[in-house]
Amino acid sequence: MSAVPSGEPLIEIHNLTFSRGSRLIFDRVSLSIPRGKITGIMGPSGTGKTTLLKLIGGQLRPDAGEVWVDGQNVHSLSRSALFALRKRMGMLFQHGALLTDLSVFENVAFPLREHTCLPESMIRDLVLMKLNAVGLRGAHDLHTAELSGGMARRVALARALALDPELVMFDEPFTGQDPMTLGVLVRLIRKLNDALGLSSILVSHDVAETLSIADHLYLLAEGRVIASGTPAAIQADASPWVQQFMQGMADGPVPFHYPAAPLQDDFHLPKVQECDRC
């Protein structure tokens, strides 16, 4: 996987357009994900960050535009070719998406059992290795219901890594985690990306954590790429929108109020002049 020069992007997205019902989610978005790096994709809730991951994974079809992963156009692939491509991708869902009827061990073993014919002893070794990498080797006997949110995500990460993918997509890995777990996850993502030579896409709206580990950042809003660059470059970006998002200001280019009729109309307030008392 590292044979290809790291300068050539792993994923290229050209003029991607996608809408849900009448709502336009992506309007001719183009971006590229480099190899061997952690690429952060940030934006307010509802900008379609998760949708972007599903488009890359071929679970959704774009209205227009193309997604190229390692030289293959995802949406022109046959089903079996798409499945073959997916084996080279790992995806960490927001809540882990662990199979609730299986134990931790069986969850990590799941992709191995489905896609390989390895002997049981080797599956055991591989699973324990993957679990060890996320620090949960001792938890392999637990049932998924016994896991905390952070542990579930780490198990899901071990499962995403089970087939030694080249690309791992993280969907909001930090949401709803306590600070300690956050630190663990941040370090884990960085460490695994570098140790295994992965390319990672990190979708998040947690500014501090994402800034701390991403090599490259894209800021999405209103269906477009608002800004892109290294974390330092983004932080230095003077555009008011970027500043509002990065610093979490309540009002700015993205207004605090959802577009509405004037206040007087909604509350049937009389015009000020007509009020005789004041």
Add this chain to the structure above:
Amino acid sequence: MLSVLGRLGRAVLESLARLGRWFVFMLALLPALPSALLRPRLIVDQLYHLGVLSLQIILVAGAFVGLVLGLQGYSILATYGSAESLGVVVALSLVRELGPVLTALLFAGRAGSALTAELGLMKSTEQLAGMEMMAVDPLKRVVAPRFWAGVITMPLLAALFSLVGVFGGYAIGVGLLGVDSGSYWSQIQSQVDFFDDIVNGVLKSLVFGVAAAWIALFEGYDCVPTAEGVSRATTRTVVNTSLAVLGLDFIMTALMFDV
């Protein structure tokens, strides 16, 4: 008036759309069915959930239905002086109708709703999407084994239901009301036909198994992936399965017994 018409129109459109999705689901599931047979392990797991866990309710319900049939049948037959035919009444009504139909209705409540809830939960917690991203087809891995298990389970449960019911009728008729034990069985054996009654009953429960599993799996797979959506889908499973079973039962009875 207009709003009533509008609601009616919306309801019709919505049910047409559901019907369409039902067919799409059917077409997608059909090719996944044969390969699921190659993994009996998965089917066995589901046989446990659908079959073994339904045993209790099926056996208890079967016994009670048999007891009631024994009491009611006796009181009617005794007025015509043919209490010896009690066995026939109990056995025929169980094997032809009550066994397959009541089993299917109980199955819808016990196993069908569980199937829908489980699948709906898997959908709402992104387990199905997660499988797809792991290049595993959830139709093959999750839905098809459950379908087979439902189809296999139903005739077995129905047979147990009928058998327990026949013994329940025996307990009441012979044990309590003094019908002759020998004539109870001999009447059954001379009047219940293997092809007309037993085979047709098994055929019925096979068809019910297909319908019940299909509806439950579709509702789970198609549900709105929220807590509310799952609970609605579960209700729909029980209602739709019950209606489908009763409707199919009428059609098949008319076809089988040349009424």
Add this chain to the structure above:
Amino acid sequence: MQNTTSRDIWVGLFVALGLAALTLLALNVSNLLTLPSSKGYVITAEFDNIGGLKVRAPIKLGGVVVGRVESISIDPHSFRAVVGMNIESQYSIFPKDSSAAIYTSGLLGEQYIGLMPGAEEAVLQAGDRIAITQSAIVLENLISQFLFQKAAEETKE
């Protein structure tokens, strides 16, 4: 994995119970055991009227079921009903001049064929036809006959 094995045992038990129930239903509750063995031989008989006789109705000799009705058809030349009877091979004992009659079990019960053995030495073979038959009693005919007789008696007086 312990869980899995106990589950397997339960599933095995369930399937075995279910199959046993099916077998019991088939053998003990239905007439599967009394169905004609295919080894029987078929003889035919012509009747003027078979009433409500049905395929698979029993054929009895002295109350013992010796076979089942296999087919019912019409002879295109004589316009009489032809009944094919499958007699179990162990009962290849009927003399050539045996007779067949259609009876009703009870007042409203099912109809069956009763055989009456004749006196000849030679035995009925597969494909033979019973010559002496007695049709089913049709209630309407009986009543009209009775009324006709009554009327005739009255005119005589």
